[in-house]
Amino acid sequence: MQHSILGARIRQRRRELAVTQAELARRIGISPSYLNLIEWNKRRIAGRLLQRTAQALQLPLDDLEGADERPLYDTLTGLAHQPVMRKLGVEGERTNELIGRFPGWARALGELSRTERQANERAQRLSERLANDPHLSETVHRMLTRITAVRSTTEILTEYADLPEERRTRFNRIVHEEIRTLSDVGEALAAYLDRTDDAEPVLTPLDEVGSLFADRGNRFVEIDEAAQPLNAMLGDPRPVSRRQTARQLVQDSLEGLIDSLIANQPQIRTAAARGRARRALLDYAVAAVLMPVDEFAPRAAQSRYDIEVLAEDFTVEVETVCRRLAALPPADDVPRFGYFRANAAGTIIEMLGLEGLAVPRYTTGCPLWVLFRAQQSPEAVIRQRVLFPSGERFVFAARARHTGPSGFGRPRHYITDMIVTNEADARHTVYDPDPSATVEEVGPGCRLCPRETCLHRVEDPLAE
Amino acid sequence: MTKRVLLAEDEPNIVESLTFLLERAGYQVSVQTDGRKALDAALSEPPDLLILDVMLPELSGYEVLRHLRTDRRGETLPVVMLTAKGQRADRETAMDCGADLFITKPFANSDIISAVEGLIDGRNG
Numbered sequence: 001m002q003h004s005i006l007g008a009r010i011r012q013r014r015r016e017l018a019v020t021q022a023e024l025a026r027r028i029g030i031s032p033s034y035l036n037l038i039e040w041n042k043r044r045i046a047g048r049l050l051q052r053t054a055q056a057l058q059l060p061l062d063d064l065e066g067a068d069e070r071p072l073y074d075t076l077t078g079l080a081h082q083p084v085m086r087k088l089g090v091e092g093e094r095t096n097e098l099i100g101r102f103p104g105w106a107r108a109l110g111e112l113s114r115t116e117r118q119a120n121e122r123a124q125r126l127s128e129r130l131a132n133d134p135h136l137s138e139t140v141h142r143m144l145t146r147i148t149a150v151r152s153t154t155e156i157l158t159e160y161a162d163l164p165e166e167r168r169t170r171f172n173r174i175v176h177e178e179i180r181t182l183s184d185v186g187e188a189l190a191a192y193l194d195r196t197d198d199a200e201p202v203l204t205p206l207d208e209v210g211s212l213f214a215d216r217g218n219r220f221v222e223i224d225e226a227a228q229p230l231n232a233m234l235g236d237p238r239p240v241s242r243r244q245t246a247r248q249l250v251q252d253s254l255e256g257l258i259d260s261l262i263a264n265q266p267q268i269r270t271a272a273a274r275g276r277a278r279r280a281l282l283d284y285a286v287a288a289v290l291m292p293v294d295e296f297a298p299r300a301a302q303s304r305y306d307i308e309v310l311a312e313d314f315t316v317e318v319e320t321v322c323r324r325l326a327a328l329p330p331a332d333d334v335p336r337f338g339y340f341r342a343n344a345a346g347t348i349i350e351m352l353g354l355e356g357l358a359v360p361r362y363t364t365g366c367p368l369w370v371l372f373r374a375q376q377s378p379e380a381v382i383r384q385r386v387l388f389p390s391g392e393r394f395v396f397a398a399r400a401r402h403t404g405p406s407g408f409g410r411p412r413h414y415i416t417d418m419i420v421t422n423e424a425d426a427r428h429t430v431y432d433p434d435p436s437a438t439v440e441e442v443g444p445g446c447r448l449c450p451r452e453t454c455l456h457r458v459e460d461p462l463a464e
Numbered sequence: 465m466t467k468r469v470l471l472a473e474d475e476p477n478i479v480e481s482l483t484f485l486l487e488r489a490g491y492q493v494s495v496q497t498d499g500r501k502a503l504d505a506a507l508s509e510p511p512d513l514l515i516l517d518v519m520l521p522e523l524s525g526y527e528v529l530r531h532l533r534t535d536r537r538g539e540t541l542p543v544v545m546l547t548a549k550g551q552r553a554d555r556e557t558a559m560d561c562g563a564d565l566f567i568t569k570p571f572a573n574s575d576i577i578s579a580v581e582g583l584i585d586g587r588n589g
Contacts, residue, residue, distance in 0.1 A: 148478055149475060
């Protein structure tokens with residue numbers, strides 16, 4: 001709970017009840033001047049004194065602590081951090097007062113900020129797509145080529161009065177033909193934009209599978225339920241054998257379920273995406289057999305979501321743990337996780353997204369993410385506390401691991417796994433940063449990032 | 465002596481209008497519709513100028529240009545590149561590959577003719 005809201009909440013509630021500072025101070029057994037300091041956030045309040053205060057103000061402790069207002073506080077603080085707000089002189093340090101004194105306005109501002117962020121994310125996705133979608137690029141090229149032919153030919157028809165009749169007829173036919181083709185291309189383009197004009201445009205097989213996982217919150221309850229009883233059949237404690245047995249069990253018992261699940265998903269449209277979705281869900285099912293949710297969820301909470309401890313406990317790779325964390329059933333005290341995997345070239349090769357975290361789908365990411373520097377210190381988890389231009393704060397935990405055969409003289413290839421959670425959720429985890437930990441200002445990748453003065457910028461933003 | 469222009473472009477209607485324009489302007493025009501053939505033609509019988517589309521089958525315009533610039537016969541050949549994109553990155557790529565001029569589709573006929581005249585006259589002047 002942020003201390004700064006508490007003082008304002010006490011003051012606001014006391015005024016609602018028309019109790020004087022002196023009277024409340026008397027009831028809770030402190031001096032009026034000390035209460036005054038608490039109300040103006042000059043002194044901390046906790047423990048029994050806080051309980052007595054809640055009682056005196058006739059409020060449940062949670063209400064007084066403003067637990068419900070924590071997300072609003074985070075949103076408004078994030079908003080106040082934005083460069084444009086700083087320029088306007090927004091009093092970020094007085095967010096608590098805003099919430100305490102004008103809760104309706106504060107909620108309205110929070111809601112506006114949320115919808116603005118969603119609109120920005122959508123605009124960024126679209127502008128990114130316009131620049132990188134191979135189909136759009138090809139179509140635009142075709143249109144411009146047709147327009148060129150029309151323009152050049154009509155200029156000839158207008159400017160050369162002495163054209164022989166045969167040539168004139170030929171050029172007229174070209175114009176007619178090109179305009180008809182142009183109209184077909186335009187129509188196809190409109191249909192294409194129409195078909196994909198939704199919040200999550202679907203383009204490549206990878207996108208199709210990504211959409212399926214995103215729409216399901218990275219979680220497939222039907223597979224989890226069917227996988228649970230298979231765990232008892234694993235036997236042999238050796239990791240490789242358990243994994244092979246799990247894969248065999250999945251192939252024997254869950255393939256039908258997975259195939260019918262894919263057949264019913266509107267996001268999966270192409271044969272290539274079906275193949276990819278099948279492989280992804282088979283991996284999901286193997287992980288669900290090795291780490292059934294009923295066993296994994298409590299153990300994960302107990303270890304405070306330590307990916308290395310969990311990998312050791314369940315004798316699996318860290319990446320399997322990360323995927324399982326992204327698939328945890330939602331609950332108030334369970335952090336929401338996203339998962340990223342990147343290779344040495346800095347390409348994100350797998351992504352289980354997290355709400356509010358904008359990530360480029362077709363271009364390179366932000367070089368400041370620990371995901372891309374973890375390979376400098378392989379086999380160690382590196383934590384990073386980050387602030388996005390939207391004001392969102394996240395905690396990243398990345399670990400690079402060697403893949404492929406080992407041996408003297410052989411090249412070492414590393415892959416990095418990274419879990420991400422928002423900062424508020426991170427408090428449930430071993431990765432919870434100390435409040436004094438450095439907050440690194442990062443972005444979603446140069447093309448989508450508005451930080452104009454970033455020293456690491458390599459190209460201009462698309463949306464300005 | 466009539467100057468020769470090699471036009472490397474795969475869109476037949478654009479080829480037709482550009483051929484007409486260049487011939488009217490007094491040039492002798494030969495046409496190739498894929499990158500490989502355009503490169504062979506430019507090297508075997510170097511023209512006075514090459515108009516090179518970026519999007520060509522077999523070899524892209526960029527590839528043709530890179531090959532040309534590493535060959536003694538094509539090292540100094542004046543090249544006007546045509547592209548339908550017009551983004552800064554494409555212009556930069558064309559210039560990095562060694563294009564003398566860069567014209568973005570859709571262009572006006574006068575853009576092409578003045579570019580061709582400018583480069584050929586400049587060469588001879």
